[in-house]
Amino acid sequence: MLFTLGFFTLVLIGIKCYTMLKFVLTEVVIMTRGDKILIVFVLIVSILVYICFGAYGLYKDKTYVVIEVDGEIYEKISLGQNGPKIKIDVPVISGKNVIEVDRYRVRMVHADCPDNDCVRQGWISCPGQIIVCLPNRVVIKIIASKNLPDEPDAVSF
């Protein structure tokens, strides 16, 4: 009983909405042919401009890996599909840590510390991820720098 009542109410609301939409589209929205052509033209041009800018790679994020030892930046390497494939030896208090960079991801291969928690974390690749080797005071973090400018908050339009 309740179900059929609800169903009929929904049908009535649907019919009302349809008639209102039809009224709006035929009586209220009055546009000339030039207006419609202009709208389509603007949409096509903006999509074309977006594709052109995207083809030059202007909208892509760039990611960097930053290696810090004792709070100071030891090395900064840019990552990506064309990134380097190297192993870096970092001298620390109790020997050395070995960090491996594989194009777009980073991991700690070896650490001269008793617990080796940092080695067990494995690969990191996303901006914001971080590997910390607390006994040796080594921090590996991935940061992103967008090509788009930051909000020009000093200037309001």
Place this chain on the structure above:
Amino acid sequence: MTKHHKMAFLSLLVTFAIALHIIENMLPVLLPVPGAKLGLANIISLLAISLFGLKEGMIINVLRCIMGALLSGSMSSLIYSLFGAVTSTLVMSFFYKYYKGTFSLVGISIIGGISHNLAQITIASLILSTYSLYLYLPFLMVIGLLTGLLTGFTALYARNNIMRIRFKTDD
């Protein structure tokens, strides 16, 4: 319409434009694109252009920019809004004068919104001396299209009702 009627009417339009400008500054910014805004004051400049002409529209827009900047307390943004307003008024009055049959007020409003955004990007990248602001161009064009539709329909119905006003001329 006598000279005094016209003067009173223009000052009313300036008042409406300033009120809309200030209300628009109060609205929160929804999109993370600099320069994206509703452009409510464009309704009044469209009305002025279609009822009177280029000169009156320009007067209203320039006065609106100066008064709006003074009242909302952001003098640093005056040059952006002034430049955008002057450019969009020129472009809209040109299209209204020569392509009145092709475009209705809606199309002219879309053209005005997009030219306003273009002018603001140009002056901002000249002042900040970075051309990376042009990366926002496609987003701003789509936003200008949508807000232009909105303000265009509003201006269309407002004008159709204002045209019915009969001014007493027996003085």
